[in-house]
Amino acid sequence: MFPIDNLIQDYLHYLTVERGLSANTVVSYQNDLTQFVKFLQKNDVNSFTVVERSDITNYLAEETAQKKANSSIIRSVTSLRRFFLYLSQEKVITNNPMTLIDTPKQQEHLPEVLSRQEVEQLLKTPNVSQPLGLRDRAILELMYATGLRVSEVINLHLADLHLTMGLIQTIGKGQKERLVPIGDTAAQWINSYLERSRPKLLKEKRSSFLFLNFHGNQLTRQGVWKNLKQQVRKAGITKNITPHTLRHSFATHILENGADLRIVQELLGHADISTTQIYTHLSKRRLSSIYEKTHPRA
Template sequence: MKVINEIVNDYLHYLTVERGLSANTVASYHNDLEQFVQYLKKQGFKSFSEVKRSDITAYLRLETSAKKANSTIIRSVTSLRRFYSYLVHENSVIDDPMALIDTPKQEKHLPEVLSRTEVDTLLKAPNVSSALGVRDRAILELMYATGLRVSEVINLRLFDLHLPVGLIKTVGKGQKERIVPIGDTAAYWVNEYLEHGRRSLLKEKRTDFLFLNFHGNKLTRQGIWKNLKIQVQKAGITKNITPHTLRHSFATHILENGADLRIVQELLGHSDISTTQIYTHLSKRRLSEVYNKTHPRA
C-alpha cells in the first residue's frame, strides 16, 4: 500500500503547490482520500488502477449505510472524482471508475429566518449603556440592514463607511467589491458606536478596522458568534440563530415587501441568481404560514 499512499501524498502536494488550494481545503481532500484508502486496504487492493466502478459504488453504499450526512457523501464523491481525474491526467490509471458515478442530489434545507418581531426584540437586546453593548447593537443593526456575511462585517474598515450618503463598501467572495445601502437606523447606531464605543475600546492602539474587541483588536468571527448567542438568549429567542440568520432574514423580509430578485442578488453579492432563489421559497413559506393562521377556512 506504500505506492497508494505515495500517490495520495503527491496529489495533496499538487493541490497545495500547483493549484494553490487553502490548507483547510487540502485537509478536507486528505480526510476523504484517507478513508477511501483504508477501505481499499481492507479489500486487498494494491493500486488505484485495480479499482472498478463496482468497487466505488460498494464503498459509497458503505458510507451511506454508516448514516453519514448527505453533504458528506457528496463531498466524498467530489473528492474521488477530482482525484481520479488527476490520476488519468498523470497516466497512473487508464480507465476512470468515477466516469459513470452520479453525484447524489443535494438535500435542500430552508434556512432559519427570524420574524420581524423577533428581529426587533433581538436588536434591542444589547445593553447600550456600555461600549460593548453599543458595538453589539451596531453590528446587529448593520447585519440586518445590509445582509452582509459575518466575514464581510469583521473586515469592514473605517474608509469603507460612507454614512452621510447611506452607503458602505464591502469585499465579498472572490474578492468582489460591492456597494450596499445602509438604512438610517443602522447608520445611526454605527455612528453611536464610532462616537461612544469604538474610542474607548481602541485605547492606545491604532487600527482602521471598524469593529473591535475588548482589547482593541479586530473582532473575530468567533467573537461575533459568541456575542450573538448571548443576545439571542437575552431576547428569549429559542430558534437556532447564527450570524447568517440575519442575512437570511434581511433577504426574506425585503422580498416579502416587494423587492426584485435581481436587486436582492446584487445586495447579497451572489454571482448566480439561483443561489438567491431560495429566498423566494422562504417568502412563499411565510405566505402559507400567514394564510393558514388568518384564513377562516385554511
C-alpha cells in the first residue's frame, strides 16, 4: 500500500462522519485524490509533507495535456485544496502547496432544458398499463414537479410521503433535510403507482423504499438513467437528456412563471444562491429566443 493512503482514508472518514457529505461526493473526492497519488508515485514522491507547488502545477499541466474537461480540472483543484487544508489543520504538513494555486475559470456552460411541449411528450411516453410503465410515469411526474435530484428520488421512503399535505420529505447534499411541495398531478400518479404497481413489483418482499425495480428491490441511479434514455428516444427528443435535465427544466419553468429566486433556491436545496442563479440565465436565453422568433424586427 502506498504509505500516504492512510491519510486519504482518514480524510474520507472525516468527510463522511464529521462533514456529513453524501457517498457520491466522497467517492468523487477519493477518485481525484487517487489520480493525484498515482502522479506522485510516478514521480517518486512518497509523502504529502514534501509535496511542493511545482508538483501541483505539473500535475495540473499533465491533466490539461491529457485534454481533461475544464470542469474536471476545476474539481481536481478543489479536491486538492480542501485535502491539503485538512492536512494543514491536522498538523500533518507545515506548508500548504495549494496556497498560491489559482482555480481555473469555469467555462460558461448552460445546462440543457426541455421545453414544456417536450416535457409533455416525455411524460406521456411510459406505458402506464404496465407496472414498470406506471412506476416510470410516477418518477417522471415527481422529478418535474419537485426538481428532486435522482439520488433523492431513489432514496425516498414511504414514510417521506405526506401527499395529503402536498409535501415530500427528502435528504439532499450534506445530509440536509427539506420539505418540497408536490402538485396534485404528480401526487395522483404516485398514488396510482402505490395502489396498482408497487404491490406487483414488491411480490412477497418487504421494502420501505418508494420506487422498486422488477425484482422488488430499491431502484438504482443506473436504472433511472437507462429507463430515461429509452423514454427520451421513444418521445423523439434529440437533446442530450439526463435525469438532471428534469431538475433544470423544473427550475427554469417556475422562474419563467414568476417564482422568486430565493424560493427556487429553497426548493432545489442549494446552499448558495449563486448556484441557483444559472437558471436566470436560462430564462433570459429562452426569452431572447422567443423574441427573435416572434418580433418582426428581431
